Amino acid sequence: MGDPVVEARRELEEVAGLDAAALHAAADEPATPRAADALEALVRRRRAGEPLQYVLGSWAFRGIDVLVDRRVLIPRPETEVLAEVAIAEAARLGLRVGRPDPWATTTPEAVVCDLGTGSGAVALALAAALPDVQVWATDVSADALAVARANLAGSGGAAVRVRLAAGSWFAALPAALAGRVHLVVSNPPYVREDEFAALPPEVRDWEPVEALVSGPTGMEAVAEILTDASRWLSRPGTVVLEVAAERAEDAAALARRLAYERVELHPDLAGRPRVLVAASGGRGRSSSRPSRDGPAGPR
Template identity: 50%
Template sequence: MSDLKTWDYLRREAKDRLEAGGFVDGDQEAQWLVEEVSGMDSAELIASAKTFASVRATEQLDTLLARRLIGEPLQYVLGSWSFRGIDLMVDRRVLIPRPETETLVGLALIEAQRMGLQPEEVVVDLGTGSGAIAIGLAAQLFEVAIWATDVDSRALEVARANVAARGRMSAGIQIVQGSWFDALPHELSGRVRLVVSNPPYIAEDEIPELPPGVIDYEPFSAIVSGPTGSEHIETILLAAQDWLTDDGVVLIELDPRRAKKTHTYALSVGFAGAVIENDLTGQPRFLIARR
């Protein structure tokens, strides 16, 4: 019994260990880790501050801290992350959904409204990973047919779990495996009104510039496109010509260094108009290409 520690003690101990390990957000991370192992939210933890944690929870916290202290991303350690207010399961099979992609979904919803998207019309999330984009869209676009694709079967396991966890809200999402548009049934050719995608867009020689932890933990094939970084984006923009309706739109997240080049490419393969939108840090991050 004497080894038992209170939740408050465990939280402070975790904070100290994280800060000693150089984590500037040690206080916040300790809070989230303790919430995870206790199953309590912040208010419940305050009320239970002087309660003793079980040995099992204490050991589990120690395991999570050890993973975090060697540099594993917090999102994988926690096993879930919020995307547009929706809690998604994440692990090393999928890219951690980023704030930029939340903005991409916001832009797609504005576009859907501008287009007057109707129930049963077809929207596609290419390279769905955790399912973040498809689920973010489904939360607002009721009764639209959303197809979520990925080439990676392990990523699709996570997407399926996340879609299932949303219940009826994501009932309109179909998950299919294959490379970009090849995953879709042929009947959808010429019927897709909106494509939203965050494909891999890092060039091979840019890998050393990535923040620590990214290439060590996140799936390589979710991040790196190839020698130029534009390979996948160009494949999608070109193939989109066969799949979109006459007024169809593609929204793609991209590397700001290649925004201008991608804009030019979109016009060269047949889009009538294209604009680049900035992310929240003011970087040119998204292409909206309209037929």
């Protein structure tokens, strides 16, 4: 649970429809009975243990407001690191990072995939940062895709370059993309089945289990994506995955066994190895040491 004062303020902002500064300016105005009822309803949900993000109904991810509810995982700060590393890897592949070209008339040819898109947060962040790419956002969960669709509809701009597809990992993609994907990005489920019961109740009792648990080893989804990516990646091409810190070295070792030429682990904000880069078809030294300086993102 976060700081109750901060949380209460967020709930107040939500029911008042004001940002923090406007709420501060309006602090002496009495609340309408309707606003008071709405606030009470939010507080009741929060007291029942529902995560603040679901109670508010949206959460910011890299500056993008993303709708979230029980159908999707709540986007995490470490996943912002995943997106940042992915954008840096896109730049390394020669893809342009920055604003869209207002005069562009052609459909982008570079392809980026966000496998297991959930709310669509990562796909939207990639589309916003990489103006010349087409982003394929996939999920096996129809519920998650419905939330992602709502987020695309509400985002405008870059969202027109995001396409949604249903299916298990790469099976969701059209066959014509085989060998043409520059960048595969994913935050797959990576909790071991026997770890599930020990997750914090706010996670275990509220977030979708299929977004969290991978299988008996916790490595199933990571292994499947790393193994199957070779058929879909262009050369050069790169996979960027969020992984469990405890299994990050195993994931890096697997990537090396699968003959990826550059394998790196990047730390999250707490310094734990959480983002795996596995690149093929380019030059570069293989290393599993977390890069202490953090990824060279365009922040």
